[in-house]
Amino acid sequence: MSSSLNLARLRSSQEISAIRKEGQSFSSRNFVLLVKPNLLDTIRYAVIASRRVGGAVERNRCKRRLRSRVTRLAPKITPGNDLLIIARIACLETEPEILDKAFEQVFIQAGLISNHV
RNA sequence: CAGGUCAGCCAGGUGCGCGCGCUUAAUCAGUGAGGAAAGUCCGUACACCGCAGAGCAGGAUGCCAGGUAACCCCUGGGAGGGCGUAAGCUCUCGGACCGGGCCACAGAGACAUACCGCUCGCAAGAGUAAGGGUGAAAAGGUGGUGUAAGAGACCACCGCGUCGCUGGUAACAGGGACGGCCAGGUAACCCCCAUCCGGUGCAAGGUCAAACAGGAGAGAGAGCCUGCUCGGCUCAUUUGAUCUCCGGGUAGACCGCAUGAGUUGGCUGGUAACAGUCAAUCGAGAUAGAUGCGCAUCCACGACAGAAUACGGCUUACCGGUUGACCUGAGAU
RNA sequence: GUCUCCGUGGCCUAAUGGAUAAGGCACUGGCCUCCGAAGCCAGCAAUCUGGGUUCGAAUCCCAGCGGAGAUA
Numbered sequence: 001m002s003s004s005l006n007l008a009r010l011r012s013s014q015e016i017s018a019i020r021k022e023g024q025s026f027s028s029r030n031f032v033l034l035v036k037p038n039l040l041d042t043i044r045y046a047v048i049a050s051r052r053v054g055g056a057v058e059r060n061r062c063k064r065r066l067r068s069r070v071t072r073l074a075p076k077i078t079p080g081n082d083l084l085i086i087a088r089i090a091c092l093e094t095e096p097e098i099l100d101k102a103f104e105q106v107f108i109q110a111g112l113i114s115n116h117v
Numbered sequence: 118c119a120g121g122u123c124a125g126c127c128a129g130g131u132g133c134g135c136g137c138g139c140u141u142a143a144u145c146a147g148u149g150a151g152g153a154a155a156g157u158c159c160g161u162a163c164a165c166c167g168c169a170g171a172g173c174a175g176g177a178u179g180c181c182a183g184g185u186a187a188c189c190c191c192u193g194g195g196a197g198g199g200c201g202u203a204a205g206c207u208c209u210c211g212g213a214c215c216g217g218g219c220c221a222c223a224g225a226g227a228c229a230u231a232c233c234g235c236u237c238g239c240a241a242g243a244g245u246a247a248g249g250g251u252g253a254a255a256a257g258g259u260g261g262u263g264u265a266a267g268a269g270a271c272c273a274c275c276g277c278g279u280c281g282c283u284g285g286u287a288a289c290a291g292g293g294a295c296g297g298c299c300a301g302g303u304a305a306c307c308c309c310c311a312u313c314c315g316g317u318g319c320a321a322g323g324u325c326a327a328a329c330a331g332g333a334g335a336g337a338g339a340g341c342c343u344g345c346u347c348g349g350c351u352c353a354u355u356u357g358a359u360c361u362c363c364g365g366g367u368a369g370a371c372c373g374c375a376u377g378a379g380u381u382g383g384c385u386g387g388u389a390a391c392a393g394u395c396a397a398u399c400g401a402g403a404u405a406g407a408u409g410c411g412c413a414u415c416c417a418c419g420a421c422a423g424a425a426u427a428c429g430g431c432u433u434a435c436c437g438g439u440u441g442a443c444c445u446g447a448g449a450u
Numbered sequence: 451g452u453c454u455c456c457g458u459g460g461c462c463u464a465a466u467g468g469a470u471a472a473g474g475c476a477c478u479g480g481c482c483u484c485c486g487a488a489g490c491c492a493g494c495a496a497u498c499u500g501g502g503u504u505c506g507a508a509u510c511c512c513a514g515c516g517g518a519g520a521u522a
Contacts, residue, residue: 011405046405055155056423064409068136096410 007074010046010082019046019084026110028102030091031066034084035110045070045083053087062087065096069103076113 010016023034038044047066049059066085091099107113 009405016405048405060407060423061409063405064137064407068410071136 007071008042008044010044010084015044015082016046016048016084019082023082023084024110026106028106029088030094030099030102031088031106032086033106033110034086035112036082036084037080038082041079043074043077043079043081043083045085047085047087049087053089054092058092059087062091065091065099069100073103073107073113077107078112081112 010019019034019036023036026033026035047063047070049062051059053059053062066087070083070085094102104113
């Protein structure tokens with residue numbers, strides 16, 4: 001209950017474009033992760049699926065998959081960062097377990113998961 | 118039984134666990150995408166702006182009748198063409214005597230003409246348009262009479278036009294009389310005729326309203342270290358710190374926003390589209406944008422695809438399943 | 451969401467309803483050269499898709515597909 005409090009959504013387009021400009025990027029086949037430290041003790045995130053991914057059904061599916069993995073990993077992630085996750089076409093086809101692994105790998109690479117496993 | 122045609126319906130179900138949006142003070146609980154939600158191709162509602170009334174310009178529609186809030190929509194009917202043995206499917210539809218434009222190449226000639234021809238004649242010339250050739254298209258067609266050769270010059274049938282009659286609300290159909298066919302096509306070229314259309318679109322529009330700047334008034338103190346006193350510091354006291362009020366209104370929030378040309382069922386009228394009436398019922402409302410995942414089980418093994426102000430159509434995409442009517446062929450009784 | 455516009459070889463352009471769809475760059479082959487470049491000659495290759503109007507469609511009409519832009 002307390003862990004869910006420091007996970008928030010980013011809503012304004014100004015903040016998101018700031019992350020796109022200034023954030024550090026870490027990419028995989030399925031998605032791109034951009035990180036920018038904020039001065040708060042919370043994690044704020046946003047998920048983007050552009051028209052390149054597909055129609056409305058495919059875009060919703062991508063966002064759903066990525067969002068659910070963020071909420072699952074949230075207790076492990078070190079707070080104080082803004083995250084921006086951009087979906088790629090491949091994340092529609094990859095198996096859920098492989099996507100899980102790729103997600104953790106990228107977050108370790110970005111140094112966001114401190115107390116791993 | 119096989120093949121086909123048309124019309125309609127469904128769009129995985131049930132249980133458990135985790136998770137999301139909305140309703141709610143909160144839990145529990147309830148509820149939660151489509152037949153096309155799509156394309157944005159038409160038509161409206163609704164909102165604001167404009168507007169005495171009318172017209173011009175521009176655009177749309179175009180066989181007839183009906184339906185509808187309205188329609189490039191639907192239903193029924195008509196004429197003509199194409200496909201199919203058939204059930205049936207499909208395409209076309211005001212005006213060429215308002216006027217203008219265009220009709221390449223070929224061909225003698227494309228809207229006006231006689232090249233090769235035919236006939237008469239010694240010839241000059243005259244009479245012709247049957248046949249040839251060109252072309253998408255060349256002064257009704259076929260057969261006969263007739264003639265020097267020919268020609269609606271005349272006759273029969275068909276086509277065309279005009280005027281009555283009968284049936285039909287009408288488009289039109291049937292049949293009759295007369296004309297003797299004086300003149301091509303194209304209006305998805307301009308145009309003419311009839312009917313309709315003001316513009317912009319929910320990011321419409323409205324309410325509340327930080328901050329910054331502005332105006333009016335009060336005004337000598339206000340703030341910080343610090344909870345209080347002392348003390349200190351900063352900013353003010355001409356160019357005004359600070360406080361109060363004001364209008365417009367940005368960020369943001371809320372309304373618009375889902376009880377409606379609603380849905381389901383019955384009855385009545387109508388061939389039908391549809392209308393009327395009675396009863397029951399409330400079935401999404403997000404705002405970077407909510408519906409999924411796992412397990413079990415049943416089956417036909419799940420396609421196309423995701424609401425964003427709402428509705429009526431059209432068009433396009435689509436795994437399959439199923440119901441009814443009809444047509445053709447074969448066999449049996 | 452709403453509105454507007456466009457679509458011609460690999461790329462950039464042209465076109466009166468009447469052609470075998472034109473030109474430049476690129477590509478391929480040849481000539482030239484000791485070898486290249488340049489130049490010259492020849493070739494390859496296209497009207498987004500499907501219907502319709504018309505004697506005839508890249509052009510006109512309808513539907514679809516794809517791509518741009520505007521709107522805060």
